[in-house]
Amino acid sequence: MQSEVREADASGDGQTAGTADGFDRRMLIDGRLVGAATTxxxxxxxxxxxxxxxxDAGVEDAEAAIAAARRAFDTTTWATDTEFRLHCLDQLHRALLDNIEELRELTIAECGAARLLTNGPHVDDAVAIVRYYADLLRDYPMSEELGEMEIRGAKHRRWVEKEAAGVVAAIIAYNYPNQLALAKLSPALAAGCTVVLKGAPDTPLVTLAIGELIANHTDIPPGVVNVLSSSSAEVGPVLTTHSDVDMITFTGSTATGRRIMAAASATVKKVFLELGGKSAMVVLDDADLALPAMFSAFSMTSHAGQGCALTSRLLVPSARHDEMIELLAQGFGNISHGDPAHPHTYMGPLISEQQREKVHGMVQRAVEAGAKLVTGGHKIDPGFFYAPTVLTDVDPDSEIAQEEIFGPVLVVLRHEGDDDAVRIANNSIYGLAGAVYSKDEDRAVAVARRIRAGAFSVNGGRFFGMDTPFGGFKQSGIGREMGIAGLEEFLERKTFATVVP
Known part of the structure; x- marks a missing residue:
């Protein structure tokens, strides 16, 4: 792997900030671990x-990171040396595995992720994403022959080559920082892009820890990966409007996604957006209620309901509503919540008091508007915990049934049959995911096909995985993350033709 980029080895001083709490971190800019003027x-x-x-990165730090990424893309062989990229991805995977327990403890402490669930997308599955894209890159065809065509008496050979999209600004949400960071970094690096990754201000340390591993344990060259943390409202606009950024990949709220899309339009950047959701779980009249009731309880309290694809609307046949409510009250009441570091805790806290206030305010307004509180609906102190909550008798057009809550709150809606269920499920600006339950699988799939959403679970099937494309319809986003589609988001296609002698 003789490559000019190997001569420009990523270097850092290997030190963290060294305060008494031991959790302080540094940013990675142009191959060096650095601080900022303030924290x-x-x-x-x-x-x-x-x-x-x-x-607390400022505008100058963001501009320095962008300049480093631009320089690394334009002046090194990173984008064209596939073997070297494979080598670096292998190193990154090994570094993550070697430090996975430290990363796990940090994730539990900063994100409130339950230890019980860190073997999933919080930590273990997130690390496996790097392995998936390294393996995919080994066999992925970067060119495609289209065959010959006769034009005006001459034969023309045509083919398509795939190349890196360029400098990528990657901006992630707080809820699953390892998964979100690595689901963007891994395919972007595999494709040959350079990246400026900005962690969420609520969970910066986890993202910065990944940057430290890159600096200290891989040969990824200076500028190829830059990792920022910032609480400033000025940094995001720099990343989304700078002329040296070719592509934006963002996971977060739909409101922020709209602003990013508008900002990117000035320079016509390529944009990937994975935004909000208000996904519906549809229970048909022949379903065994026990399974969707159990799934709803565990799904909506997983990571305290802070997941964009969770089915926060439960659509139940009117004739079976009371039976389902009884099962839900029991299921939600059995969820263990508390210290996320405890091995038997299932539900941890919300990320912040601000988020808890938002959730509580939505629940209170729903009750004031006529919704019935089945269980929960209150804060739990100390920390930012919120009781697992079920609401019924909800107006399908109300705030609680239309807006993303991002908390452990389930809204139960009645339906009068398959057509009515489809109508209610599609009554949303979102279209990220959904679920259907029926004893007749063909019927369930037929209903799922009529609902405008990017992914569907039928009778409990799991759609989320490293090899499955994930993304939404409507205002839930643009593009797909994970799987082959996730790699191709970071590639451009160039068409060639030559006259055959």
């Missing part, structure tokens, strides 16, 4: 106490 605190959401501090 900002990050809290442990289970206690509300300060966990550590992160560098």
């Amino acid at each position: 900002f605190p990050t809290l442990n959401p289970a206690t509300g106490e300060v966990l550590g501090h992160a560098p």
Whole structure:
């Protein structure tokens, strides 16, 4: 693997900020681990106490990171040396595995992720994404022959080559920082892009820890990966409008996604958006209610309901409504919540007091508007916990049934048959995911096909995985993450033709 980029080895001083809490981190810019002029605190959401501090990047830091990424893309062979990229992805995977327990503890502490669930997308599955894209790159065809065509008496050979999209600004949400960061970094690096990754201000340390591993344990060259943390409202606009950024990949709220899409339009950047959801679980009249009731309880309290694809609307046949409510009350009441570090805790806290206030405010307004509180609906102290909550007798057009809550709150809606269920499920600006339950699988699939959403679970089937494309319809986003489609988001296609002698 003789490559000029290997001569420009990523270097860092290998030191963290070294304060008493031991959780402070540094940013990665142009191959070096650096601080910023100021820092900002990050809290442990289970206690509300300060966990550590992160560098508070400003406009100059963002511009330096973009310049480094531009330089690495334009002046090195990173984008064209596939073997070297494979080598670096292998190193990154090994570094993550070697440090996975430290990463797990940090994720539990900063995100409030339950230890019980960190073997999934919070940590273990997230690390496996790097392995998936390294393996995919080994066999992925970067060119495609279209065959010969006769034009005006001459034969023309045509083919398509795929090349890296360029400099990528990757902006992630707080809820699954390892999964979101690695689901963007891994395919972007495999494709040959360079990246400026900005962690969420609520969970900066986890993302910065990945940057430290890259600096200290891989041969990824300076500028290829840059990792920022910031609480400033000025940094995001720099990443989304800068002329040296070719592509934006963003996971977060639909409101922010709209602003990013507008900002990117000035320079016509390529945009991937994975945004909000208000997904519906449809229970048909022949279904065994026990399974969707159990799935709803565990799904809506997983990571305290802070998941964009969770089925936060449960559509139940009117004739079976009371039976389902009884099962839900029992299921939600059995969810263990508390210290996320405890091995038997299932549900941890919300990320912040601000988020808890948002959730509680939506629940209170729903009750005031006539919704019935079945269970939950209150805060749990200390920390930022919220009781698992079920609401019924909800107006399908109301705020609680239309807006993303991002908390452990399930809204139950009645339907009068398959057509009515489809109508209610599609009554949303979102279209990220959904679920259908029926004893007749063909009937369930037929209903799922009529609902405008990017992924569907039928009778409990799991659609989320490293090899399955994930993304939404309507205002849930643009493009697909994960799988082959996730790699191709970071590639451009160039068509060639030559006259055959």
